[in-house]
Amino acid sequence: xxxxxxxxxxxxxxxxxxxxxxxxxxxxxxxxxxxxxxxxxxxxxxxxxxxxxxxxxxxxxxxxxxxxxxxxxxxxxxxxxxxxxxxxxxxxxxxxxxxxxxxxxxxxxxxxxxxxxxxxxxxxxxxxxxxxxxxxxxxxxxxxxxxxxxxxxxxxxxxxxxxxxxxxxxxxxxxxxx
Numbered sequence: 001x002x003x004x005x006x007x008x009x010x011x012x013x014x015x016x017x018x019x020x021x022x023x024x025x026x027x028x029x030x031x032x033x034x035x036x037x038x039x040x041x042x043x044x045x046x047x048x049x050x051x052x053x054x055x056x057x058x059x060x061x062x063x064x065x066x067x068x069x070x071x072x073x074x075x076x077x078x079x080x081x082x083x084x085x086x087x088x089x090x091x092x093x094x095x096x097x098x099x100x101x102x103x104x105x106x107x108x109x110x111x112x113x114x115x116x117x118x119x120x121x122x123x124x125x126x127x128x129x130x131x132x133x134x135x136x137x138x139x140x141x142x143x144x145x146x147x148x149x150x151x152x153x154x155x156x157x158x159x160x161x162x163x164x165x166x167x168x169x170x171x172x173x174x175x176x177x178x
Contacts, residue, residue, distance in 0.1 A: 037058070040169075067170070077127050081117065
């Protein structure tokens with residue numbers, strides 16, 4: 001049994017520039033989640049994938065239709081983690097600073113993000129349970145954050161596969177339990 005994790009194609013919504021309030025970051029994230037993908041080259045490896053499961057966000061669905069010809073199962077379980085808006089008022093920070101602040105909040109279990117983190121971790125375990133019970137070669141089209149956590153969960157369950165920090169767009173990372 002093999003599980004292929006594939007990150008969606010690049011997105012048409014650019015990263016924000018300049019200094020942003022928490023509310024502006026939240027608005028950008030909403031636009032990003034609605035944005036479509038820019039279809040390009042992809043690499044599925046040499047596996048003949050029997051099943052395809054995709055995040056239900058537009059960028060993942062567009063990618064799934066471009067790389068897989070048969071039925072595609074869509075699920076919100078494969079979405080990126082959500083983040084609560086910080087109650088920082090008019091504080092402005094550059095995008096990279098907000099990104100690191102969110103990561104730090106997750107790692108430390110800050111109360112503002114704990115529920116989002118715990119809900120996301122439950123989704124990762126649920127997805128891994130579903131995938132490992134299928135006994136088929138499954139292509140999973142998702143997002144960089146979900147892929148990082150899902151690959152770690154698969155490895156905890158005895159799957160062998162590549163290590164990566166941030167998955168490249170439209171490149172499959174194959175995990176095998178045999």
